[in-house]
Amino acid sequence: MIELDGVSRFFGAEVAVDNISLTIPDGSLCVLVGTSGCGKSTTLRMINRLIEHSAGEIRIDGHQIRRFNEEKLRRRIGYAIQNTGLFPHWTVARNIGVVPRLLKWDHAAVDQRVRELMALLGLEFDEFANKYPHQLSGGQAQRVGVARALAADPGILLMDEPFGALDPITRANLQTELLRIQSHIRKTIVFVTHDMDEALRLADHIVVMRAGRIIQQGPPTRILADPADDFVETLVGGRDRGLKRAALTRVGEMMEPADAGAPAAVATVTPDDSMRLAVSLMLWHGVSRLAVVDDTGRRVGTLPLSRLVDEGP
Ligand SMILES: Nc1ncnc2c1ncn2[C@@H]1O[C@H](COP(=O)(O)OP(=O)(O)OP(=O)(O)O)[C@@H](O)[C@H]1O
Incomplete structure (x- = not known):
């Protein structure tokens, strides 16, 4: 030290x-x-x-x-x-x-x-x-x-x-x-x-x-x-x-728990991806939520646009 x-x-x-x-x-x-x-x-x-x-x-x-x-x-x-x-x-x-x-x-x-x-x-x-x-x-x-x-x-x-x-x-x-x-x-x-x-x-x-x-x-x-x-x-x-x-914040810090009832998401991110990537994907696909999946493709969370608007960068 x-x-x-x-x-x-x-x-x-x-x-x-x-x-x-x-x-x-x-x-x-x-x-x-x-x-x-x-x-x-x-x-x-x-x-x-x-x-x-x-x-x-x-x-x-x-x-x-x-x-x-x-x-x-x-x-x-x-x-x-x-x-x-x-x-x-x-x-x-x-x-x-x-x-x-x-x-x-x-x-x-x-x-x-x-x-x-x-x-x-x-x-x-x-x-x-x-x-x-x-x-x-x-x-x-x-x-x-x-x-x-x-x-x-x-x-x-x-x-x-x-x-x-x-x-x-x-x-x-x-x-x-x-x-x-x-x-x-x-x-x-x-x-x-x-x-x-x-x-x-x-x-x-x-x-x-x-x-x-x-x-x-x-x-x-x-x-x-x-x-x-x-x-x-x-x-x-x-x-x-x-x-x-957004480039420094990880999806894992912002996602919500996986919502079983939610419709299948068009695009996915992993908890280690940056929020910047998540925003790009939402814009690109014209969606307001992303599925968060782990390395094996298992659903671990949901990232709604509202998380970015309310508490995001
Ligand atoms: N050997 C020295 N004699 C007199 N003044 C000095 C000396 N070394 C540094 N200074 C002065 O101390 C201050 C801080 O200098 P320093 O080199 O630590 O700044 P810096 O933030 O590293 O700047 P830079 O990015 O330009 O190198 C400056 O005003 C500089 O002129």
Whole structure:
């Protein structure tokens, strides 16, 4: 668990981060979001002590990070940044293995870890291990950057706009990959972005920052349902937020119990489908209710349009 307790950072007279408190439970993906200069990167870098905090306390697993040896702390924490920071004259394999080598793992263990991570990130070993960063596409280089950050199996992964420089399709693919990987490795991830859509897609917990302060924090559905002020509402897309919320809400959360007497429905959804898909299907088929079925096709519920109108997004 990472805890920030009344944390501030001053640069001369300027307050970059202003008395923020935040708890990030183990295994969760917390996204810091906000416009340029609001203090997101400074907050992230205070966690691995690339920047020291000026006031307050930062604790990892209950221990103040000031008490840790800086080098050791940084090796326990993976760090992935925009434009990857890969060493240009090193191969992909050597770049990925840098931290395990610093930690003096033996050669075979480093080699095995590099292979494992390349497989996890979808990079074919024979094709990519001996390439140099300039021979990679932006998305491939970013995958190598993430693999390198994970190499020593850190409990915590800090990611600073890691997909910021990529085209929208590559970016969406890497977001999906990150969610897939996270479902396997369950790291505690702190992710910085200025893109609210990216935050809504990835986060378990969103922290909206402005001028060094936390304006609002909570799960994506809460931020969408109840933005704290006009600034957050603008960030989440104003009138568009109903659809965004529908994309995050599962049918299972909104359905009613199966109604034996109801006429057979033309279209079906599963409890794991998004409400956005359900709305599309209703519009497409011109119906006001859908049958909800499980993986085996058994009817488990009903989703009437009234659920969307009364309580929906
Ligand atoms: N080393 C520094 N010296 C002086 N001021 C700094 C330094 N680093 C950051 N700042 C200031 O602190 C504030 C917060 O910067 P920070 O980089 O954390 O913002 P950010 O939200 O990550 O922005 P961006 O998305 O543009 O990177 C800014 O006003 C910035 O100018």
